[in-house]
Amino acid sequence: MLMNCMIVDDEDISRKVVEHFVEKTDSLTLKHLCDNAIDAINILKKDKSVDILFLDVEMPEMTGLELVAALKSTSICIVLITSKMEYAVEAFEYNVTDYIIKPINYPRFLKAVARVEEQLQGQSQSGNDTELSALFVKTDYKIVKIELEEVSYIEALSDYVIIYCGDKKYVVHSTMKGIEKKLAPAKNFLRVHRSYIVNKQHIESIQDLYVEIGGKSIPIGRSYKNNFIKNLNIL
Numbered sequence: 001m002l003m004n005c006m007i008v009d010d011e012d013i014s015r016k017v018v019e020h021f022v023e024k025t026d027s028l029t030l031k032h033l034c035d036n037a038i039d040a041i042n043i044l045k046k047d048k049s050v051d052i053l054f055l056d057v058e059m060p061e062m063t064g065l066e067l068v069a070a071l072k073s074t075s076i077c078i079v080l081i082t083s084k085m086e087y088a089v090e091a092f093e094y095n096v097t098d099y100i101i102k103p104i105n106y107p108r109f110l111k112a113v114a115r116v117e118e119q120l121q122g123q124s125q126s127g128n129d130t131e132l133s134a135l136f137v138k139t140d141y142k143i144v145k146i147e148l149e150e151v152s153y154i155e156a157l158s159d160y161v162i163i164y165c166g167d168k169k170y171v172v173h174s175t176m177k178g179i180e181k182k183l184a185p186a187k188n189f190l191r192v193h194r195s196y197i198v199n200k201q202h203i204e205s206i207q208d209l210y211v212e213i214g215g216k217s218i219p220i221g222r223s224y225k226n227n228f229i230k231n232l233n234i235l
Helices: 012-023 037-046 064-071 088-093 106-127 176-182 222-230
Strands: 003-008 028-034 052-056 077-082 098-101 134-139 142-147 153-157 160-165 168-173 189-193 196-199 205-207 210-213 216-219
Touching: 003 012, 003 037, 003 106, 012 028, 012 052, 012 106, 028 037, 037 052, 037 064, 052 064, 064 077, 064 088, 077 106, 088 098, 098 106, 134 168, 142 160, 153 176, 160 176, 176 189, 176 196, 189 216, 189 222, 196 210, 196 216
Parallel strands: 003 028, 003 052, 052 077, 077 098
Antiparallel strands: 134 142, 153 160, 153 196, 160 168, 189 196, 205 210, 210 216
């Protein structure tokens, strides 16, 4: 699941640490970086694509909690990052997703991201009555409709992706993050590697760190394995 995020922290070092963690996490895309809450709230009024807000609490002029209060009934998942535990009770009254005490480390950051992903998936399942069944792509100077049930897997190739549909394949100018976001409403597609997305309906077998689809052995990246296995109906 691809998620857009925003970082708001007046401390340069803390802001850069979180920025580094975002950049090394495949499921995250950094949309905005702010050193104060006032600029952040003005941006959020215009940009509705932000999924996660990594937010410091103690900031001049407007605190992180004041920003959260101003957002009111937002669907943005908020992860508070602060050096003090004393704000925790008030923070959870605003239904923040997680509360991290500085100094932050990468495993704790990933735990917060997992909580956000779980929350967003719950929102998506309750808000979507229909599932995406087809995709229109531009390839070979024309627009082609691809039935998603026919797609077996997708492979990254530099600035392009190759969509495999049985004996056919379509080369499309896109990134893996871009195609993953397009496929988000389709429940059968899972990212298994930096370079591969698979349709679980076409999986023939799984052995060690490989998925077999139509005679093709597709590697499973170690960082994707747990999420991949979790989304399979294994007896």
